[in-house]
Amino acid sequence: MNYPSKILEKAVDEMSNLxxxxxxxxLRLVLHMLNRPASQTExxxxxxxxxxxEIRFCExxxxxxDNQLCHICSGNHRDVSVICVVEDVRDVMAIENTGQYRxxxxxxxxxxxxxxxxxxxxxxxxSLSERARNEEVNEIIFTLSSTMEGDTTSxxxxxxxxxxxxxxxxxxxxxxxxxxLEYADEATLIRSIQNRIPYATSTLKDx
Amino acid sequence: MNYPSKILEKAVDEMSNLxxxxxxxxLRLVLHMLNRPASQTExxxxxxxxxxxEIRFCExxxxxxDNQLCHICSGNHRDVSVICVVEDVRDVMAIENTGQYRxxxxxxxxxxxxxxxxxxxxxxxxSLSERARNEEVNEIIFTLSSTMEGDTTSxxxxxxxxxxxxxxxxxxxxxxxxxxLEYADEATLIRSIQNRIPYATSTLKDx
Numbered sequence: 001m002n003y004p005s006k007i008l009e010k011a012v013d014e015m016s017n018l019x020x021x022x023x024x025x026x027l028r029l030v031l032h033m034l035n036r037p038a039s040q041t042e043x044x045x046x047x048x049x050x051x052x053x054e055i056r057f058c059e060x061x062x063x064x065x066d067n068q069l070c071h072i073c074s075g076n077h078r079d080v081s082v083i084c085v086v087e088d089v090r091d092v093m094a095i096e097n098t099g100q101y102r103x104x105x106x107x108x109x110x111x112x113x114x115x116x117x118x119x120x121x122x123x124x125x126x127s128l129s130e131r132a133r134n135e136e137v138n139e140i141i142f143t144l145s146s147t148m149e150g151d152t153t154s155x156x157x158x159x160x161x162x163x164x165x166x167x168x169x170x171x172x173x174x175x176x177x178x179x180x181l182e183y184a185d186e187a188t189l190i191r192s193i194q195n196r197i198p199y200a201t202s203t204l205k206d207x
Numbered sequence: 208m209n210y211p212s213k214i215l216e217k218a219v220d221e222m223s224n225l226x227x228x229x230x231x232x233x234l235r236l237v238l239h240m241l242n243r244p245a246s247q248t249e250x251x252x253x254x255x256x257x258x259x260x261e262i263r264f265c266e267x268x269x270x271x272x273d274n275q276l277c278h279i280c281s282g283n284h285r286d287v288s289v290i291c292v293v294e295d296v297r298d299v300m301a302i303e304n305t306g307q308y309r310x311x312x313x314x315x316x317x318x319x320x321x322x323x324x325x326x327x328x329x330x331x332x333x334s335l336s337e338r339a340r341n342e343e344v345n346e347i348i349f350t351l352s353s354t355m356e357g358d359t360t361s362x363x364x365x366x367x368x369x370x371x372x373x374x375x376x377x378x379x380x381x382x383x384x385x386x387x388l389e390y391a392d393e394a395t396l397i398r399s400i401q402n403r404i405p406y407a408t409s410t411l412k413d414x
Contacts, residue, residue, distance in 0.1 A: 002303060004296070005273045011258040014251040018236050029225050030258060031296060034271070038259035044221040045252040051218040051237060052245035064241070066212045089211070089238060096209060 001027075060131070062107040062124045064089050072096070072105060079103045081138040083131060085157065087111055087150070091143060103141075106131065111144060111153040120156060132161055139167040146173055172197075208234075267338070269314040269331045271296050279303070279312060286310045288345040290338060292364065294318050294357070298350060310348070313338065318351060318360040327363060339368055346374040353380060 003009035015026035033041045058070035082103030086092055092105050108123045144150035161168050174192030175184050210216035222233035240248045265277035289310030293299055299312050315330045351357035368375050381399030382391050
């Protein structure tokens with residue numbers, strides 16, 4: 001595709017560097033920006049500059065934060081004895097959205113994936129070991145994805161943490177609440193049977 | 208959704224203002240920007256700033272251009288007797304990509320659509336009338352979309368131009384080259400029969 005302007009082409013190039021945005025979509029977005037008030041695109045550009053220069057990560061749990069400590073780690077009403085280990089920021093946001101979990105988090109920043117060149121050294125694992133040594137902590141919950149890489153990461157962490165006095169648990173995998181059995185995949189269905197729990201404990205508990 | 212940071216939230220807000228990008232996608236894109244070198248996002252922000260401030264439109268045909276006249280209007284090898292009227296910049300790029308059309312363009316900047324509050328006054332129609340008065344011009348080709356709004360716009364333009372000595376034509380609608388008849392919609396199929404042309408003229412002519 002030949003572009004009528006270098007400036008246009010550069011903007012399309014940069015937009016199409018984003019994941020899931022091809023050159024056609026990028027062109028559509030860029031032309032849209034030319035059809036709206038310039039101030040809106042200025043705001044966008046400014047907010048992106050600010051994003052990459054001013055955003056901080058919580059020193060304790062590595063969550064995105066505007067301050068040294070995130071609002072969860074610095075909150076007064078959280079249960080500091082439980083740490084939920086997640087892969088990334090979106091996982092924290094998803095769990096927080098339930099409004100039911102009262103413990104803390106630890107954002108690993110990814111999962112061990114040798115094929116992508118990500119080893120334990122690139123993840124926030126050292127700081128997790130350190131936090132686990134704190135006497136206040138009683139339980140670590142693994143909330144990683146159930147992929148090869150997620151399972152590898154969980155196992156790696158388990159090996160590090162199993163020597164401690166901590167309770168190490170993992171979230172339940174099973175049929176989603178409200179889902180139909182017949183549409184569940186086989187792996188999920190059999191896992192939900194293998195990991196069945198006493199009926200009396202099956203109602204939602206406040207953590 | 209609660210965001211852990213105002214800066215993050217603002218960036219997601221601005222990204223999700225773009226068409227076809229919801230808040231979830233915006234969050235994914237913004238987090239991707241935090242995981243790549245900051246310089247890449249700086250380049251993006253800079254190119255968008257430049258886009259809205261430095262891009263120009265051709266004074267003659269209203270095509271995006273880095274100069275006062277676009278490379279088509281200022282080209283030496285174009286047929287100045289034909290003007291192809293299109294809705295937007297992407298249409299010009301699509302036609303230029305064929306590498307076969309040698310005439311000029313006129314970008315209307317949209318189509319007449321009372322429901323969206325777009326009347327003839329918002330489009331580049333006055334400048335088209337003026338160009339049509341130039342003695343060099345012999346033919347105007349309507350290349351607008353075959354929607355209610357596109358047809359309305361074509362008809363409006365036809366009324367303006369029909370009093371002149373100009374030949375006013377419209378692109379052929381029919382079965383796409385290489386398409387199977389059985390998959391064509393009925394409107395297209397019957398149009399391709401109604402607007403049949405002598406077989407002897409049916410091979411590709413160089414314009």
